[in-house]
Amino acid sequence: MAYPFTFELKHVCQQSGARCGVLHTPHGEIETPIFMPVGTQATVKAMTPRDLIDVGANIILGNTYHLYLRPGHKLVEEAGGLHKFMRWDRPILTDSGGFQVFSLAKINDIQEDGVLFRSHIDGSKHFFTPESVMEIEQSLGADIAMCFDECAPYPSDRKYTIEAMERTHRWAERCKSAHTREDQALFGIVQGGMFEDLRIQSAKTLADMDFPGYGIGGLSVGEPKHVMYEMLETMMPYMPERKPRYLMGVGSPDCLLEGVLRGVDMFDCVLQTRAGRNGMALTRHGRMTLKNAKYEHDFSPLEEDCDCYCCRNFSRAYLRHLFKEKEILGAQLLTMHNLRFSLRLMEDVRRAISEDRFGDFARELLEQGIYD
Amino acid sequence: MAYPFTFELKHVCQQSGARCGVLHTPHGEIETPIFMPVGTQATVKAMTPRDLIDVGANIILGNTYHLYLRPGHKLVEEAGGLHKFMRWDRPILTDSGGFQVFSLAKINDIQEDGVLFRSHIDGSKHFFTPESVMEIEQSLGADIAMCFDECAPYPSDRKYTIEAMERTHRWAERCKSAHTREDQALFGIVQGGMFEDLRIQSAKTLADMDFPGYGIGGLSVGEPKHVMYEMLETMMPYMPERKPRYLMGVGSPDCLLEGVLRGVDMFDCVLQTRAGRNGMALTRHGRMTLKNAKYEHDFSPLEEDCDCYCCRNFSRAYLRHLFKEKEILGAQLLTMHNLRFSLRLMEDVRRAISEDRFGDFARELLEQGIYD
Numbered sequence: 095m096a097y098p099f100t101f102e103l104k105h106v107c108q109q110s111g112a113r114c115g116v117l118h119t120p121h122g123e124i125e126t127p128i129f130m131p132v133g134t135q136a137t138v139k140a141m142t143p144r145d146l147i148d149v150g151a152n153i154i155l156g157n158t159y160h161l162y163l164r165p166g167h168k169l170v171e172e173a174g175g176l177h178k179f180m181r182w183d184r185p186i187l188t189d190s191g192g193f194q195v196f197s198l199a200k201i202n203d204i205q206e207d208g209v210l211f212r213s214h215i216d217g218s219k220h221f222f223t224p225e226s227v228m229e230i231e232q233s234l235g236a237d238i239a240m241c242f243d244e245c246a247p248y249p250s251d252r253k254y255t256i257e258a259m260e261r262t263h264r265w266a267e268r269c270k271s272a273h274t275r276e277d278q279a280l281f282g283i284v285q286g287g288m289f290e291d292l293r294i295q296s297a298k299t300l301a302d303m304d305f306p307g308y309g310i311g312g313l314s315v316g317e318p319k320h321v322m323y324e325m326l327e328t329m330m331p332y333m334p335e336r337k338p339r340y341l342m343g344v345g346s347p348d349c350l351l352e353g354v355l356r357g358v359d360m361f362d363c364v365l366q367t368r369a370g371r372n373g374m375a376l377t378r379h380g381r382m383t384l385k386n387a388k389y390e391h392d393f394s395p396l397e398e399d400c401d402c403y404c405c406r407n408f409s410r411a412y413l414r415h416l417f418k419e420k421e422i423l424g425a426q427l428l429t430m431h432n433l434r435f436s437l438r439l440m441e442d443v444r445r446a447i448s449e450d451r452f453g454d455f456a457r458e459l460l461e462q463g464i465y466d
Numbered sequence: 467m468a469y470p471f472t473f474e475l476k477h478v479c480q481q482s483g484a485r486c487g488v489l490h491t492p493h494g495e496i497e498t499p500i501f502m503p504v505g506t507q508a509t510v511k512a513m514t515p516r517d518l519i520d521v522g523a524n525i526i527l528g529n530t531y532h533l534y535l536r537p538g539h540k541l542v543e544e545a546g547g548l549h550k551f552m553r554w555d556r557p558i559l560t561d562s563g564g565f566q567v568f569s570l571a572k573i574n575d576i577q578e579d580g581v582l583f584r585s586h587i588d589g590s591k592h593f594f595t596p597e598s599v600m601e602i603e604q605s606l607g608a609d610i611a612m613c614f615d616e617c618a619p620y621p622s623d624r625k626y627t628i629e630a631m632e633r634t635h636r637w638a639e640r641c642k643s644a645h646t647r648e649d650q651a652l653f654g655i656v657q658g659g660m661f662e663d664l665r666i667q668s669a670k671t672l673a674d675m676d677f678p679g680y681g682i683g684g685l686s687v688g689e690p691k692h693v694m695y696e697m698l699e700t701m702m703p704y705m706p707e708r709k710p711r712y713l714m715g716v717g718s719p720d721c722l723l724e725g726v727l728r729g730v731d732m733f734d735c736v737l738q739t740r741a742g743r744n745g746m747a748l749t750r751h752g753r754m755t756l757k758n759a760k761y762e763h764d765f766s767p768l769e770e771d772c773d774c775y776c777c778r779n780f781s782r783a784y785l786r787h788l789f790k791e792k793e794i795l796g797a798q799l800l801t802m803h804n805l806r807f808s809l810r811l812m813e814d815v816r817r818a819i820s821e822d823r824f825g826d827f828a829r830e831l832l833e834q835g836i837y838d
Contacts, residue, residue: 136787140794142775165762165787173765173783181779371794390537393545403514407553411545415508415537422512422743422794 099237099279099306101126101338107446110453112354114444117338119185119237120277121177122152126338126359127443129345129436130155130187132367135164136180139367140425141433143181149402149434150441153185153237155362158230159194162220163213167233175235187238187362188231190269192283193311193343195222196245204244206261224268232275240309240342241269243283248316255287262311263299270303281340283309288317290328297332307338310358314344319352326356333357347376347439347465351456354443366436370429373417377435380464382410384428389414402434403427471609471651471678473498473710479818482825484726486816489710491557491609492649493549494524498710498731499815501717501808502527502559504739507536508552511739512797513805515553521774521806522813525557525609527734530602531566534592535585539605547607559610559734560603562641564655565683565715567594568617576616578633596640604647612681612714613641615655620688627659634683635671642675653712655681660689662700669704679710682730686716691724698728705729719748719811719837723828726815738808742801745789749807752836754782756800761786774806775799 173179199211208223231239246258282305286292345363404427416424446455545551571583580595603611618630654677658664717735764782776799788796818827
């Protein structure tokens with residue numbers, strides 16, 4: 095199969111420098127900037143694939159660490175890959191498990207060859223290497239795979255951050271050598287902690303390796319938001335302009351806008367789905383806690399001008415009732431809304447960029463201070 | 467508003483005596499025999515209204531006891547009634563809370579006037595009378611309301627069963643007097659425990675009250691199935707032929723067939739939705755426990771010839787994965803399937819009746835012994 099992955103940079107906003115483009119993948123085109131709902135365990139929680147299409151999801155994320163542990167990448171491969179297993183015919187991106195190994199699992203040993211860790215589920219021992227992770231991601235068969243990286247904890251000192259970054263670079267080379275699937279793009283991941291010069295060094299080193307796209311890892315790990323924004327600003331001039339830039343694990347509404355302002359093309363975040371299951375709505379008027387007593391007799395829709403199934407049909411009073419009663423339907427409806435809210439925001443973002451008014455667009459929303 | 471509730475008896479199967487008909491309600495027509503999914507707390511668990519339409523649900527049930535406690539019938543009334551509150555535009559039937567008061571709540575006192583009970587949620591004290599239940603059901607505004615009855619526990623002695631039955635008859639008279647909504651049909655409920663002569667007496671007494679339809683209460687409360695079938699056979703000649711007959715709280719596949727064979731027109735049951743949430747599938751090959759290890763590598767659909775969204779898209783291996791991981795999507799998909807399975811069975815039942823071959827149809831399925 096010919097390599098079908100290309101990134102077309104369509105337009106750079108004259109007002110803001112933000113960019114829009116199109117990613118071509120084996121499972122279709124993705125307009126960027128894009129938000130990717132997270133489907134950790136081969137399901138975006140509480141959503142059927144048809145619900146996802148209904149809210150306008152175009153690419154979703156799968157978590158390699160979770161899928162490796164359960165049901166196992168070999169089973170997914172036997173099913174014909176992740177697309178067939180979970181019946182999602184649009185693009186998928188899998189992370190490398192790097193972040194999860196360093197945040198969820200219990201690390202036993204970080205070696206040059208790889209990482210020895212214990213499963214957060216049953217304590218069983220596992221060893222991830224760049225080569226084994228490539229094998230797993232190729233079995234899963236997403237359209238985009240990520241290199242296995244080491245995500246240093248926050249805060250980390252300069253010495254350790256350099257060690258982790260340099261290991262990440264060596265692992266990126268090994269991932270590139272081990273990766274053979276021609277219908278899957280492999281992205282490198284920029285690290286470097288909260289050190290500007292290291293971020294630049296990492297961006298340059300990875301740019302030289304000529305990946306078809308780049309993840310920005312190790313941000314939104316506990317640092318203040320302004321530090322994350324500064325890091326993005328620092329490294330962005332050294333990220334290849336003609337390659338997609340993916341800010342990993344970041345996607346609250348304010349971060350989406352701030353990220354796009356700084357040249358980011360792709361985002362993913364569990365906030366939308368997790369908040370949805372917990373009765374928290376993202377809206378253009380800020381966050382709403384649906385269980386709040388003030389919604390008991392509120393028969394207006396969650397968000398007046400939202401076009402999602404939830405807002406077109408149900409009242410705040412009904413949603414409150416569902417969450418008070420712990421009814422599954424509450425999680426379903428609010429997840430739909432939160433995803434639609436974020437995907438619609440990105441539709442508006444792309445329109446504003448293409449019309450050279452994204453600077454105003456973002457400023458107006460951010461100044462309201464309701465998207466934090 | 468003119469009274470829009472009528473029951474048309476369309477055909478009696480020459481082979482079996484089973485009947486099919488059409489119920490006309492303010493929210494549309496219902497072909498009988500029908501299975502009604504249960505929407506206890508203003509939601510059929512894990513189903514959106516559009517999912518329910520997709521599986522072919524035509525009438526659903528709401529539980530008066532639960533809705534009275536939470537969110538409260540006054541809130542539902544304020545929302546414009548149960549249809550509007552939960553966004554279900556097709557017919558609804560509400561039970562009277564009688565069964566729940568006697569099974570879920572802690573009874574403090576059964577008086578001639580009504581029942582004093584404590585909520586199963588917070589232990590708060592409440593008093594249900596025929597008049598208060600009519601007020602609640604009229605606030606909810608279903609197309610069909612049920613009389614407040616006393617469901618005697620199983621087993622009960624003859625003396626107590628007579629007391630409860632006679633009280634149920636007096637309460638039925640009071641419900642009829644208190645019920646004023648012209649766009650809502652009020653059904654009487656036949657009781658009489660497991661005593662054939664009392665069942666006949668109850669059927670006759672209620673027939674004389676000329677309700678537009680009749681519930682058959684107090685069955686499937688712990689007695690052997692053959693006793694339930696005998697009770698149905700005994701009382702059915704005394705149930706008005708031109709009125710719908712609703713066997714309350716019964717709906718496993720074998721009971722649907724056995725009930726229809728004995729002249730029942732309407733059924734409801736939580737089995738389909740509860741089993742769906744717990745990983746149990748109802749199929750034409752019997753029940754399946756999806757978590758079973760034998761499905762781990764089974765990439766065939768749940769049921770080869772089922773037309774539901776779950777069976778058209780997903781494999782047993784995927785469903786097993788979802789249930790192993792306690793993913794909400796498992797509950798959604800399997801509830802869809804179990805409802806579709808039962809609703810499709812009833813479609814086949816109606817077709818078989820109209821073609822005078824329901825005796826063969828039911829016998830063939832029941833002889834397989836897989837529907838118990």
